Amino acid sequence: MPGILKADSVEETKKRKLELVEDNTEKSKDEIKQLKKKLKKEKKEKKEKKEKKHKKDKKEKKVKDKKEKKEKKEKKEKKNKKEKEIKQEEKQEEKQETKEITLNGQWSYQEHEEITNLSQEELNQFWQKNNIELKGDEIVRPILEFKHSNFPEDIKNVLKNFKKPTPIQSSCWPIVMKKRDCIGIAKTGSGKTLTFLVPAFIHLKYINPELIKSKKISVLVIAPTRELAMQTYDNAKEFGEPLGIRSLCIYGGVQKYEQKNALRQNPHILIATPGRLLDLINEGACDISNVNFLVLDEADRMLDNGFEQDIRNIISNTRSDRQTVMFSATWPQSIQKLAHEFLKNPIHITIGSAELHANENIKQIVEVIDPKQKESRLIELLKKYHKTRKNRVLVFALYKKEAIRLENFLQRRGYNVASIHGDKSQEQRIQALNNFKNGSCPLLIATDVAARGLDIPNVEYVLNYTFPLTIEDYIHRIGRTGRAGSSGTSHTLFTQYDKAHAGELSNVLRDAHQEVPEALRNFGGTVKKKEHKIYGAFFREIDPNVKSTHVTFDD
């Protein structure tokens, strides 16, 4: 039966079986039997094969599942391990930070034992010698040497180029470090900028270390002119950056776009002129709601009629529990009452005997002159003071137009001269100031935008072509020379139009042991009482420190 045996599929076997059934012979019956047997066998084989395959698949699946499970487990373990590691690292960092915070947070001003051991007589000697007057409810002992401060090392490093603190620094640092509000009045060029910047750094990094991690501005310094704001910013950046403190300066006369972007970088210290600051606050681009250390530099200027409303608005945006410090070289009575509105029980430090105190390192020459002769006299003075045409001479005019006229006049006379005033673009102003600083244009005509705060090394002479509107401005103008202990000369042309200032100018000259020319005395000695538009002249009768202890040392 080769045909039967050849049938190799169940279908074929079934087909053959049918044929044989139809045949119905004995032979075919046999064959049917065999076929049935074969069919059974084939079915069995098929079933076994199927089962085997199923078993195999099952086994493979099991292995695969096992492998996947293992991989998954490994992956999970790896992930967990990594997470654990990160968590551990974070914990470690946190631990370190907490350690740092606690360490830093523990910093507070500690009076040095040498200071504690000073006798009252020794203290009096220091105050007397430096003409220091303290007013307030607490007499805080000064720091006489840098070693007397317990400033952290990196802060001491900021001061490494100086031999000792200036009197305003000696007096104010302990007061500000004790978180007291203060008014610090000291002559021009006496280091007031670091008097407030150093405590600002310590406030941020050591007294309230959480502030340095905060994304909000904590320290705000307000200055009256763009150039002064930029200069203070340069200082804050130079000394603050190595301490990890970010500063930013915002001022008018330039696009807001870059300043807005820079504000998003979360500076710690913001140095600003009032107008631009208010603009950016009102536009929602600048948030000063976290400011708890506020500095008004040139505070009397910031509080006078021109800026008063802006300052009010700005301060109302800061924290009410802030510390406020104010500095200037002049402190006219007209703004004193107003100043106290923004201060909490301040300690008032004055270095210098009088309300109006010029730097005695400046030789002050005052020449009374016929207004018609001013131009020719200026040329004579430049021939004398600017003979080399290389030394720095700063000439002050009163109005922008006058500055422009003088610049043209001197240019026609062959002088290498530039000017800085409100009609120049900010770019031109910066350029003129830079060229004056680097000596490429050492003769500069300026209006009072350059009168306050600018610290330009080696300005030898300040010439007042026209007398300023206030005696305070006179003190600030001449203070551009004779800085940080160096000497300088100011020469002022005084005409009959300025006679209202004759009395106060004479007082300033006398106080600084300078010669008072007879022609000036001839104008008479009345000192006009200044009035504030709100407080009038009656503020003199209001004493903001009624309950204060008062220590005064006169010459």
Ligand SMILES: Nc1ncnc2c1ncn2[C@@H]1O[C@H](COP(=O)(O)OP(=O)(O)OP(=O)(O)O)[C@@H](O)[C@H]1O
């Ligand atoms: N302890 C110090 N010893 C010597 N020089 C110092 C000391 N502290 C600051 N100075 C330097 O004194 C110069 C004048 O400082 P600064 O501009 O702060 O004076 P200022 O009192 O603010 O003057 P102004 O009233 O004109 O604004 C700067 O060049 C500064 O580097």
Ligand SMILES: [Mg+2]
């Ligand atoms: Mg200053």
